[in-house]
Each structure stands twice: as C-alpha cells, then as structure tokens.
Amino acid sequence: MRKSRLSSAKQNRLIEHFVAGTTARTAAVLVGVNKSTASYYFHRLRELISKAIENETLFSGEIEVDESYFGGKRKGKRGRGAAGKVPVFGLLKRGGKVYTKIIPDAKAATLMPIMEERITPDSVVYTDCLSSYNVLDVSCFKHYRINHSELFADKKNHINGIENFWNQAKRHMRKFNGIPREHFDLFLKECEWRFNNPRPDIQLNMLKQLVKKSMG
Numbered sequence: 001m002r003k004s005r006l007s008s009a010k011q012n013r014l015i016e017h018f019v020a021g022t023t024a025r026t027a028a029v030l031v032g033v034n035k036s037t038a039s040y041y042f043h044r045l046r047e048l049i050s051k052a053i054e055n056e057t058l059f060s061g062e063i064e065v066d067e068s069y070f071g072g073k074r075k076g077k078r079g080r081g082a083a084g085k086v087p088v089f090g091l092l093k094r095g096g097k098v099y100t101k102i103i104p105d106a107k108a109a110t111l112m113p114i115m116e117e118r119i120t121p122d123s124v125v126y127t128d129c130l131s132s133y134n135v136l137d138v139s140c141f142k143h144y145r146i147n148h149s150e151l152f153a154d155k156k157n158h159i160n161g162i163e164n165f166w167n168q169a170k171r172h173m174r175k176f177n178g179i180p181r182e183h184f185d186l187f188l189k190e191c192e193w194r195f196n197n198p199r200p201d202i203q204l205n206m207l208k209q210l211v212k213k214s215m216g
C-alpha cells in the first residue's frame with residue numbers, strides 16, 4: 001500500500017467495492033482504474049486481512065469442527081478426498097467466531113494438533129462420524145458426534161453452524177470463476193474475516209485502519 005499511486009478517494013472506493021463483494025474486474029470499471037491495478041489492490045487487502053487475524057484467540061465452550069473441500073473440477077470423484085480439491089479444516093464456536101486452516105489431509109494426526117492448539121481443554125466438541133475424530137473420545141475434550149446418514153441434528157448435537165460457514169464461503173468464492181491455488185489461503189481467510197465481522201460498516205472501518213497502518 002505504501003507505494004500505491006492511487007488517490008485516497010479511489011482507494012476508498014476500491015475498499016468499499018471489496019467490502020460489497022464486487023469482483024476486481026467490475027470494481028476497476030466502476031472506479032476507473034486498470035483491471036490489474038484493482039486486482040493487485042484487492043490482493044493486498046486480503047494479505048492485510050490474513051496477517052491481522054493470524055493470531056486470533058483460543059476457542060472454548062461449545063465448538064463445532066468439520067472438514068470441507070474447495071475447488072477442483074466438478075467431474076470425477078465427489079465427497080471426501082475429491083480429486084483436485086483443496087482440503088480445509090474449520091472450528092466454529094457456537095454464537096462466536098470461526099477459524100479455518102488448509103490441511104494436507106483429514107487424518108487424525110493432522111486434525112488433532114490443530115484442535116489441541118486452538119481449543120481449550122474440557123470444551124465440548126461436536127463432529128460428524130469421520131473416523132479421524134475417534135481420537136477425541138480419549139482426549140481432553142467432551143466429544144459428541146452426529147451421524148449424518150441418519151439425521152442432521154439431534155437437539156444440541158449438530159454441526160450446522162460450521163456447515164453454514166462452508167456454504168457461505170463457497171458461495172462467495174464461486175463468483176470469482178476460479179481462484180489460483182497459490183492464493184486460495186488468502187480468499188479463505190477473507191471468508192473467515194467476513195463471517196467473524198458480518199457488519200459491512202465494521203468491515204469498511206477495519207480495512208481503512210489496516211491500510212492506514214500498513215502505510216506507516
């Protein structure tokens with residue numbers, strides 16, 4: 001941001017379009033800048049967001065955890081481990097925030113360290129019936145699982161919150177018609193940030209502060 005030649009007025013308009021979920025191509029036309037300029041500015045905003053939320057607080061209380069798969073071709077293998085897709089793991093505190101992380105696989109050895117790092121002991125953890133979550137039965141957490149082949153919710157036993165986040169994130173990313181794999185983490189953190197700060201006026205103020213801070 002420090003080297004940006006854009007006027008403050010155009011920067012503010014780009015930030016507003018970013019908050020509104022406008023694509024860089026459309027924002028460029030509306031603001032009157034080159035498409036590559038808008039794309040780079042949006043990329044820098046995502047970098048600032050990712051850096052700002054990398055050290056979020058621990059989760060405690062009732063936590064829903066789940067893994068999901070993003071991108072890839074529609075044809076071929078579906079579901080868990082679908083070819084060409086990016087596996088992602090998420091934690092959601094009920095009534096609170098979400099945390100996401102790209103993972104190499106959904107094995108217990110991958111997921112458990114993330115949960116131990118991010119969730120305080122004695123918290124209640126809700127999962128589906130993926131075998132990787134069996135380790136939670138002999139952990140420091142209280143573990144409940146929902147069998148989706150039978151039902152999606154059993155009173156408080158469900159993971160509807162984290163699944164709702166996955167749906168929101170995929171809906172937001174779909175408008176970009178393909179995201180470069182090397183930048184996927186930034187788009188994911190953007191979705192996390194939007195979910196955790198749902199009011200657009202707060203998002204706008206936060207981004208302006210982040211840009212101002214980055215310019216020293």
